[in-house]
Amino acid sequence: MEVCKGSECLKVELIAYSLPREGDVDKLVAESGAISHAPHFKELNEERVKNLIELLKKLGHESVFEHACFTFRVEGISRICTHQLVRHRLASYTQQSQRYVKLKNPKFIVPNEIMESEFSEEYLELLERASELYRKMVEGGIRKEDARFVLPQGVETKIVITMNARELRHFITLRCDKSAQWEIREMAKEMLRLAHDVAPILFDDLYKKYIDNSEE
């Protein structure tokens, strides 16, 4: 059994995003949006790109943001976190299956609050016992899909997520908020950092609100 304290095992990678023939993600979005008020498709300079994206955000014309897509690979998160994640319906997901993959050495995400409490020892013993029984049952012929019922929800999982920029902005707004749980919040912040690296104008407002602002 392996234990990850808090988000120490969290790994988020941006493995793909819309790469236009020319320019970058911000330009792709702005130039797509520009056709609604122009007789022809046209190229926009950096300043027009920035102004147009800001105007679209202000007016709430966010369907234009759907032209850009982002794919993330995430590991080191619990099934609790992915259960919250997949409630976001306008996205595509592929998750490691507990029916097909035998968890040889189950890894668990354990909240810092538990690790630092007087319950930590008892909790870790319970995880050890659950892992041991899982192993014994699989070796004894119980199907993985049934043996997994003994594993606590904190068990680690891996998932690939694809969202368009509109949905990603919505997801970040809900899940970077203080009201969201720490684990999905950490993951959403990583996704925001990575998306902001490749589309700084599109994610500028959210980056300033949730990452640059130390109060958040």
Ligand SMILES: Cc1cc2nc3c(=O)[nH]c(=O)nc-3n(C[C@H](O)[C@H](O)[C@H](O)COP(=O)(O)OP(=O)(O)OC[C@H]3O[C@@H](n4cnc5c(N)ncnc54)[C@H](O)[C@@H]3O)c2cc1C
């Ligand atoms: C802090 C927090 C606490 C939560 N607590 C709970 C809880 O206790 N119990 C619980 O069950 N859930 C809970 N949730 C989950 C929440 O109710 C939503 O299911 C989740 O956040 C996905 O949000 P969404 O529906 O806006 O997003 P998405 O599914 O990503 O959809 C994006 C947007 O598309 C539109 N949309 C999508 N599908 C439809 C549709 N079928 N009809 C109309 N419009 C649609 C909506 O405008 C929606 O906002 C919680 C979420 C947060 C952030």
